[in-house]
Amino acid sequence: MEDRKGLVPDSGAVFTFGKTKFAENIPSKFWFKSDTPICLSCGDEHSAIVTGNNKLYMFGSNNWGQLGLGSKAAVNKPTCIKALKPEKVKFAACGRTHTIISTEGGNVYATGGNNEGQLGLGDTDERDTFHLISFFTSQHKIKQLSAGSNTSAALTEDGQLFMWGDNSEGQIGLKDVTNVCVPHQVTIGKPISWISCGYYHSAFVTIVDGELYTFGESESGKLGLPSQLLTNHRIPQLVSSIPDKVIQVACGGGHTLVLTEESVYAFGLGQFGQLGLGTFIFETSEPKVLEYVKGEKIISISCGENHTAMITDTGGIYTFGDGRHGKLGLGLENFTNRFFPTPCSVFLKFMVQLVACGGCHMLVFATPQAGMAEELEFEA
Amino acid sequence: ASEGSEAQTTDSDDIVTPVFQNSPKAVSEKMCIEIVSLAFYPEAEVMSDENIKQVYVEYRFYDVPLSETETPVSLRKPRPGEEIHFHFSKVIDLDPLEQQGRRQFLFTMLNGQDPEKGCLKFTVVSDPMDEEKNECEEVGYAYLELWQILESGRDILEQELDIVSPEDQATPIGRLKVSLQAAAALHAIYKEMTEDLFS
Ligand SMILES: [Mg+2]
Ligand SMILES: [Mg+2]
Numbered sequence: 001m002e003d004r005k006g007l008v009p010d011s012g013a014v015f016t017f018g019k020t021k022f023a024e025n026i027p028s029k030f031w032f033k034s035d036t037p038i039c040l041s042c043g044d045e046h047s048a049i050v051t052g053n054n055k056l057y058m059f060g061s062n063n064w065g066q067l068g069l070g071s072k073a074a075v076n077k078p079t080c081i082k083a084l085k086p087e088k089v090k091f092a093a094c095g096r097t098h099t100i101i102s103t104e105g106g107n108v109y110a111t112g113g114n115n116e117g118q119l120g121l122g123d124t125d126e127r128d129t130f131h132l133i134s135f136f137t138s139q140h141k142i143k144q145l146s147a148g149s150n151t152s153a154a155l156t157e158d159g160q161l162f163m164w165g166d167n168s169e170g171q172i173g174l175k176d177v178t179n180v181c182v183p184h185q186v187t188i189g190k191p192i193s194w195i196s197c198g199y200y201h202s203a204f205v206t207i208v209d210g211e212l213y214t215f216g217e218s219e220s221g222k223l224g225l226p227s228q229l230l231t232n233h234r235i236p237q238l239v240s241s242i243p244d245k246v247i248q249v250a251c252g253g254g255h256t257l258v259l260t261e262e263s264v265y266a267f268g269l270g271q272f273g274q275l276g277l278g279t280f281i282f283e284t285s286e287p288k289v290l291e292y293v294k295g296e297k298i299i300s301i302s303c304g305e306n307h308t309a310m311i312t313d314t315g316g317i318y319t320f321g322d323g324r325h326g327k328l329g330l331g332l333e334n335f336t337n338r339f340f341p342t343p344c345s346v347f348l349k350f351m352v353q354l355v356a357c358g359g360c361h362m363l364v365f366a367t368p369q370a371g372m373a374e375e376l377e378f379e380a
Numbered sequence: 381a382s383e384g385s386e387a388q389t390t391d392s393d394d395i396v397t398p399v400f401q402n403s404p405k406a407v408s409e410k411m412c413i414e415i416v417s418l419a420f421y422p423e424a425e426v427m428s429d430e431n432i433k434q435v436y437v438e439y440r441f442y443d444v445p446l447s448e449t450e451t452p453v454s455l456r457k458p459r460p461g462e463e464i465h466f467h468f469s470k471v472i473d474l475d476p477l478e479q480q481g482r483r484q485f486l487f488t489m490l491n492g493q494d495p496e497k498g499c500l501k502f503t504v505v506s507d508p509m510d511e512e513k514n515e516c517e518e519v520g521y522a523y524l525e526l527w528q529i530l531e532s533g534r535d536i537l538e539q540e541l542d543i544v545s546p547e548d549q550a551t552p553i554g555r556l557k558v559s560l561q562a563a564a565a566l567h568a569i570y571k572e573m574t575e576d577l578f579s
Contacts, residue, residue, distance in 0.1 A: 028398075
């Protein structure tokens with residue numbers, strides 16, 4: 001047990017920004033006594049953390065039972081989901097009002113809002129404890145989970161993608177139905193390496209060619225497609241204007257960020273700066289390179305509803321977009337929208353490992369740089 | 381800086397939480413001003429003026445440096461029907477011991493005895509692209525009446541104010557959206573100052 005005051009241990013801390021419900025929404029931090037996070041996810045108003053010991057911690061709003069704690073009361077401290085302790089939790093994904101998780105044994109569980117069948121349980125009744133989605137078996141080795149407003153997705157190691165929930169905008173890639181309550185496979189005939197569910201749109205990346213496909217709500221350029229292709233927005237379509245190999249994609253409320261081998265691209269809505277393309281471009285359907293970070297190697301991207309975060313290979317972090325509530329991690333009480341990627345100076349002496357952006361908040365897991373453990377400090 | 385020391389508390393779930401020991405400043409000892417967004421009316425002259433390419437917004441508050449009360453960026457001039465979003469919020473310290481000057485300044489405004497007759501004045505400024513050739517130009521003003529907050533006892537949440545042009549203060553050219561969290565502070569200041577008057 002550390003007794004130096006507030007000093008982050010070598011194993012790192014989770015830093016909270018914006019309306020997390022933790023520490024009265026003041027920028028804060030916490031850590032685990034003998035455990036470290038391996039997966040962070042933020043929903044609209046709730047958060048999930050999976051640790052190296054395969055435990056699941058949840059906190060935040062809980063109106064729909066999205067914390068899986070058997071009640072609907074908000075929780076202001078990360079709380080271990082004891083019901084899942086016998087299983088080793090590996091991944092978690094928070095949607096707007098629901099949560100899905102997967103275990104090492106190949107089980108997938110869901111809890112929370114279910115108005116569009118996003119829990120994958122065959123009905124539209126909400127749950128306040130984690131329920132097993134019987135569709136998945138030990139044959140499905142889950143590699144990634146993602147959740148949108150009322151959508152869920154699970155990607156397997158061999159590149160099979162399964163989605164379920166709201167399809168009102170075609171955001172789970174089905175042509176004719178408005179929603180489905182059980183997982184169904186989304187395929188374009190090629191194995192898939194990455195999935196992201198935004199609020200009302202979705203995107204995935206193919207393994208072999210690193211191609212980007214987008215589908216769902218077509219407004220404001222967030223699919224990155226020319227207008228003549230938007231009539232087919234309900235099925236995954238190739239974003240052919242990105243020349244290099246795509247590694248990751250992150251879908252937010254109205255915007256999309258794409259990490260390629262060479263650069264970062266942004267498209268969609270940027271009225272608050274969430275595209276990071278400066279003070280003159282508030283919307284684009286044409287993917288544009290973030291020139292500002294060209295000299296930096298970005299290794300991870302995350303989109304909240306109206307903001308964006310990017311981790312660099314040297315452990316730095318940039319944020320941009322809607323600055324309200326301090327969710328960009330750039331100050332204690334004075335906030336503003338950021339239209340260019342802005343380095344979070346709070347983490348100068350840390351190595352940022354993980355980031356997750358939600359509706360009005362952001363979680364960052366960072367470890368102190370060797371011998372430089374520092375207190376979280378903001379300028380007044 | 382985040383004053384106060386941190387101590388640690390733990391709970392049964394193996395979570396360590398450094399807790400700030402200092403209590404946050406009371407709401408009656410600060411106020412928060414947010415410049416939310418702005419739009420111009422399609423027919424306004426500023427829309428057709430090609431010299432106006434980007435704008436920012438500023439206000440003045442007693443001794444607070446202007447660099448802290450102007451939006452840190454200029455944004456592209458909004459297109460017809462478009463809103464541009466600053467979300468620029470600033471907390472102003474109104475500590476009764478250290479900021480008597482600011483409290484007196486607000487009291488004077490509440491009495492309408494200040495040059496702007498009790499209004500916080502926001503200025504919309506055109507920021508030239510070529511700073512060497514052109515200068516910043518004021519293109520509009522918006523006025524927020526402070527008295528309404530004291531009267532209603534309620535903070536102002538995203539209120540739309542008319543923007544008027546410097547030449548013709550009668551014809552609105554657009555709307556500026558602002559928020560002001562100050563009800564508790566203004567109430568405390570008014571009470572304290574009027575008590576002083578009659579004691
Ligand atoms: Mg969210
Ligand atoms: Mg999100």
